[in-house]
Amino acid sequence: MRSTNRSISGFSKLSKRGKIKWIVENFFKDRESVIRELMSYWHSNEDQQKILDGFSENTITNFPMPYGVAPNFVINGETFCVPMVIEESSVVAAASNAAKFWMSRGGFKTKVLGTQKIGQLHFNWKGDHSRLQTAFPKIKRHLLSATQDLTDNMQQRGGGITEIELLDLTSELAHLFQLKCTFETCDSMGANFINTVLEKFGEELTSFVQSSTELFEDSDSVEIVMAILSNYTPDCLVRAEVSCPVAALEGVTKNVSAEDFANRFKRAVDIARIDPFRATTHNKGIFNGIDAVVLATGNDFRAIESCGHTFASRDGQYRSLSFCTIENDEFRFWLDIPLAIGTVGGLTTLHPMAKRSLELLGNPSAEQLMQIIASTGLAQNFGAIRSLVTTGIQKGHMKMHLLNILQQLEATEKEIKRAMVHFSTEIISFSTVREFLEQIRGDKEMSV
Ligand code: MEV
Numbered sequence: 001m002r003s004t005n006r007s008i009s010g011f012s013k014l015s016k017r018g019k020i021k022w023i024v025e026n027f028f029k030d031r032e033s034v035i036r037e038l039m040s041y042w043h044s045n046e047d048q049q050k051i052l053d054g055f056s057e058n059t060i061t062n063f064p065m066p067y068g069v070a071p072n073f074v075i076n077g078e079t080f081c082v083p084m085v086i087e088e089s090s091v092v093a094a095a096s097n098a099a100k101f102w103m104s105r106g107g108f109k110t111k112v113l114g115t116q117k118i119g120q121l122h123f124n125w126k127g128d129h130s131r132l133q134t135a136f137p138k139i140k141r142h143l144l145s146a147t148q149d150l151t152d153n154m155q156q157r158g159g160g161i162t163e164i165e166l167l168d169l170t171s172e173l174a175h176l177f178q179l180k181c182t183f184e185t186c187d188s189m190g191a192n193f194i195n196t197v198l199e200k201f202g203e204e205l206t207s208f209v210q211s212s213t214e215l216f217e218d219s220d221s222v223e224i225v226m227a228i229l230s231n232y233t234p235d236c237l238v239r240a241e242v243s244c245p246v247a248a249l250e251g252v253t254k255n256v257s258a259e260d261f262a263n264r265f266k267r268a269v270d271i272a273r274i275d276p277f278r279a280t281t282h283n284k285g286i287f288n289g290i291d292a293v294v295l296a297t298g299n300d301f302r303a304i305e306s307c308g309h310t311f312a313s314r315d316g317q318y319r320s321l322s323f324c325t326i327e328n329d330e331f332r333f334w335l336d337i338p339l340a341i342g343t344v345g346g347l348t349t350l351h352p353m354a355k356r357s358l359e360l361l362g363n364p365s366a367e368q369l370m371q372i373i374a375s376t377g378l379a380q381n382f383g384a385i386r387s388l389v390t391t392g393i394q395k396g397h398m399k400m401h402l403l404n405i406l407q408q409l410e411a412t413e414k415e416i417k418r419a420m421v422h423f424s425t426e427i428i429s430f431s432t433v434r435e436f437l438e439q440i441r442g443d444k445e446m447s448v
């Protein structure tokens with residue numbers, strides 16, 4: 001039993017070293033080496049570290065993740081090298097393979113289908129519904145003019161508030177109304193802009209009702225519940241697509257004809273259209289690609305994920321986000337996905353590596369980045385399904401994972417080389433690799 005006190009007040013006020021000291025004293029045994037390890041991940045440049053610390057709270061160190069690239073992404077005729085931040089082996093390799101495969105088959109064709117973002121002001125209305133509805137055009141005009149100073153800049157960039165609707169939700173929750181607001185936020189993700197405007201709408205709606213005695217009765221009252229953007233943005237949508245004659249799929253994998261491959265592939269996608277259990281894994285594969293680019297470019301992967309999953313359930317059942325058809329000997333595979341991302345503001349410009357990622361992509365607009373991200377998601381999905389319907393996923397996956405296991409078992413360069421040869425034909429698991437290492441290490445001892 002440890003006799004230490006594991007709770008603390010005023011933790012956030014401690015210096016970074018003070019925080020680490022408290023943590024290691026209360027939660028670790030090997031204190032000196034834990035301190036050394038935590039501090040070893042501090043950025044060597046103090047100014048850069050300050051920037052990272054500023055993103056969050058109670059920061060004690062950094063958590064490194066692999067930053068890889070998938071080259072050869074041909075999207076609408078332009079070639080990209082896509083940055084990906086992901087901890088899972090095989091993902092970057094699968095994206096790169098799929099990109100290369102489609103490079104010689106016309107590449108990815110993409111199209112932005114919409115860029116509208118949504119914000120909601122929920123409020124309770126105690127009073128006559130029709131008085132609120134009749135006054136709504138005036139309320140709307142007032143809200144737009146009262147937020148003019150907040151929207152000026154965005155309007156100059158071609159964006160702003162594009163619609164305000166009044167929704168009566170009282171049949172579902174007593175007294176509940178909503179202002180459903182639509183925004184165009186150009187190259188920014190727009191969360192701060194939308195939330196600032198919505199909170200101002202809340203204040204202005206309250207004061208407008210109180211002061212417009214000619215429109216409302218004393219018994220009418222408005223009570224703001226909350227003002228926040230919606231992360232569900234079905235009209236901030238992009239399509240990425242690949243297609244080719246079925247015959248051009250020849251050679252996609254050994255011992256499987258082009259036609260057989262196309263049919264097996266389509267079958268797998270169709271299964272994910274009808275079965276939520278499979279659809280969840282299928283879409284997880286898509287998000288392997290999407291999240292990795294979203295992270296690398298400093299965007300909000302939680303927002304992208306939650307939106308994608310809601311979109312996948314838009315007809316009432318959770319389904320695959322991608323589709324496949326084979327018509328007139330043409331194989332077509334595509335993905336529709338809402339992606340509310342930005343290329344200016346937020347982490348995109350503050351995080352030094354996010355900035356580099358955008359530079360690597362040629363400093364794209366938000367619309368261009370939507371297309372790159374969707375193509376990476378589709379490539380990932382193609383790679384996963386291709387393996388699943390042919391060799392199975394484990395062969396490639398475990399080959400990549402072999403290195404992780406070898407590193408965990410502290411294999412030397414020489415041992416890694418021997419293991420790579422040995423396991424090219426053997427089953428890879430933690431125990432088979434450990435046994436192999438024990439055996440070759442034993443052989444070495446014997447021969448000394
Ligand atoms: C693993 O991270 C992703 C896959 O499971 C996706 C899929 O099954 O389609 C391979």
